[in-house]
């Protein structure tokens with residue numbers, strides 16, 4: 001525990017001014033909760049007013065890095081559009097309502113719906129992953145709603161990673177982490193950390209880490225249908241046909257094999273069915289793989305040589321996860337990291353030893369314990385895929401969803417076929433949203449229960465600490481008083497209590513989140529206490545990731561890596577079929593993220609929204625010219641799900657045959673109360689994505705690769 005004491009502990013409050021009686025400003029350490037990077041920030045306050053937000057140079061993980069979104073925390077805190085009290089919808093008016101009255105009315109209405117045979121549902125959105133305390137309350141809420149209909153942003157995101165981890169390592173949360181600080185070659189497939197700041201990979205300051213890799217002679221290679229911000233600083237970039245990554249990954253494995261570079265080495269005794277994997281892969285032909293994904297055979301051999309030489313990482317993110325072969329892709333990525341021998345090794349894909357060991361303290365996960373009522377899709381980690389949500393609400397019959405609670409989610413803009421979901425939400429008998437804004441989704445709510453502002457709650461990166469590039473622990477206390485406001489965890493737990501007592505059911509005793517956190521820290525590898533962590537305002541560095549963690553972590557019954565999950569082996573047949581089918585003509589739609597936006601919910605910050613319109617359809621000149629589309633022209637984009645009109649951005653940064661539209665826009669829908677965002681509302685890409693396009697193994701939506709038609713708007 002040496003390092004605990006070695007951490008510098010600078011004053012948390014550094015007063016400025018005050019000599020002539022003016023208000024004293026104080027600087028406080030904090031963690032930015034907006035994305036997975038968890039950057040340390042210094043917040044300068046004068047009373048409750050935020051004077052500045054800067055990177056904390058002493059933060060053990062982020063070392064001073066921040067992105068423009070951190071400053072928007074002040075805008076969120078002070079946003080006049082942010083709801084400060086619960087509201088109830090009366091026609092098209094929102095009327096303030098007391099907390100207790102709101103809970104009582106909701107509970108009575110929910111009980112009546114259940115008595116009449118209606119079902120309830122829950123949708124959990126992404127910001128809850130950045131909020132340790134609310135995460136602890138969902139068990140109670142699920143019990144209180146007494147429903148199997150649980151949905152979350154996970155099935156428009158990372159469920160394929162988790163399913164593969166469950167199958168091969170025996171635990172859905174055993175995320176391998178890319179050890180970029182010590183690798184020689186990093187291959188990023190379908191991720192854009194320069195915009196996203198890393199995902200399923202807490203890697204603040206990623207640009208400097210990439211530069212350090214390059215400075216020590218290493219290489220970054222990016223495979224993406226768009227020449228992204230990350231691709232532009234990479235040593236090598238390859239365009240890839242959207243949705244064809246499984247062939248790319250099979251081809252890379254074959255090329256490694258051809259080069260005699262398959263060297264699992266010390267992993268070998270842990271590998272179950274390794275030979276079966278190769279038997280299945282060898283029926284593919286490298287030339288077919290190359291043709292299918294649009295990358296030359298020579299490039300495959302060069303990539304394989306780079307991966308085989310020294311510590312290397314194959315990392316895949318959204319582009320390969322939200323795809324029709326999402327699970328197969330992640331399985332193949334795992335096989336590649338095993339094949340090079342760099343899984344669980346320095347400079348490879350490693351396993352963390354974080355302050356709170358979420359793996360040891362959570363269930364292994366499961367799939368297929370239940371099936372969705374309408375389409376019969378299996379649940380995954382206890383949740384149904386969001387592609388089934390609209391039909392569960394719209395299809396009459398026993399078990400039809402008539403009531404919905406959303407917590408920190410905006411599924412109308414974030415889930416496929418948002419147009420249909422929008423209509424579905426409108427038809428609900430009861431909708432309750434825990435959210436601070438009237439959004440495209442929450443405008444349908446009957447009650448909105450708003451949490452406190454971002455600086456009024458404390459923060460611990462419970463889930464994200466486990467996927468960080470270094471082992472660390474950091475707790476950030478609330479900076480502003482709670483007053484009459486409530487934190488998300490309080491709202492969810494109070495709502496659960498009200499629902500339970502309305503049905504005469506016992507209310508569970510809930511441990512305070514801080515106490516629960518302290519207990520979790522104590523039970524974990526480092527035996528820290530919350531007091532110790534709190535005493536280190538810049539975080540506690542617990543050192544680099546440790547090699548050789550996997551044998552002790554494997555949660556399969558035989559403590560082996562199960563290399564050949566039946567579902568993945570079977571899915572290779574679907575890949576064979578896809579590779580044999582003619583390549584569809586027409587354009588394919590992919591998404592994109594921008595460093596100044598976060599999903600659908602930071603658009604109301606003027607300082608983030610400023611600059612040119614970012615909701616544009618990127619199209620290659622070769623696709624624009626024959627359609628008479630010039631830069632800035634208005635175009636219609638149509639899919640089987642819907643149609644949008646948006647301005648074109650003609651650019652050869654996007655691959656020919658591919659068009660790109662960012663997600664998270666579409667704030668122009670009637671009733672949305674985001675006054676800044678509505679100045680540049682944009683259109684929602686998810687009015688084009690489809691509910692019938694999903695990865696059959698995981699149920700995860702295939703958001704990427706939607707076939708679309710593009711034409712000059714009339």
Ligand SMILES: Nc1nc2c(c(=O)[nH]1)N[C@H]1C(S)=C(S)[C@@H](COP(=O)(O)OP(=O)(O)OC[C@H]3O[C@@H](n4cnc5c(=O)[nH]c(N)nc54)[C@H](O)[C@@H]3O)O[C@H]1N2
Nearest residue numbers: 125126127157408409410411414434435591599600601663
């Ligand atoms: N086409 C396409 N669609 C996508 C994606 C894509 O790449 N392409 N990405 C997907 C991904 S990865 C994700 S994670 C999902 C996200 O999907 P969602 O989680 O459904 O949506 P968000 O846009 O994150 O909206 C979050 C909501 O929570 C509210 N909110 C923000 N902070 C808090 C808080 O602290 N408490 C509460 N109670 N509410 C809060 C915001 O006001 C907003 O309404 O979108 C997915 N959708």
Ligand SMILES: Nc1nc2c(c(=O)[nH]1)N[C@H]1C(S)=C(S)[C@@H](COP(=O)(O)OP(=O)(O)OC[C@H]3O[C@@H](n4cnc5c(=O)[nH]c(N)nc54)[C@H](O)[C@@H]3O)O[C@H]1N2
Nearest residue numbers: 190192196199242243317318319593594595597598599704
């Ligand atoms: N600034 C900002 N940061 C964010 C977010 C945000 O909205 N804005 N969202 C946060 C969230 S919730 C998440 S999950 C992460 C996501 O983090 P990332 O996955 O790093 O972010 P994306 O920009 O979605 O990157 C996906 C990449 O895949 C590419 N792609 C699309 N289709 C394909 C394909 O078929 N094959 C391949 N190989 N590539 C493809 C896209 O062009 C894109 O560059 O970002 C997080 N950080």
Ligand code: SF4
Nearest residue numbers: 032035038039067070
């Ligand atoms: S990268 Fe930006 S949004 Fe993400 S945690 Fe850091 S400062 Fe916050």
Ligand SMILES: [Mo]
Nearest residue numbers: 126153156157
């Ligand atoms: Mo996400």
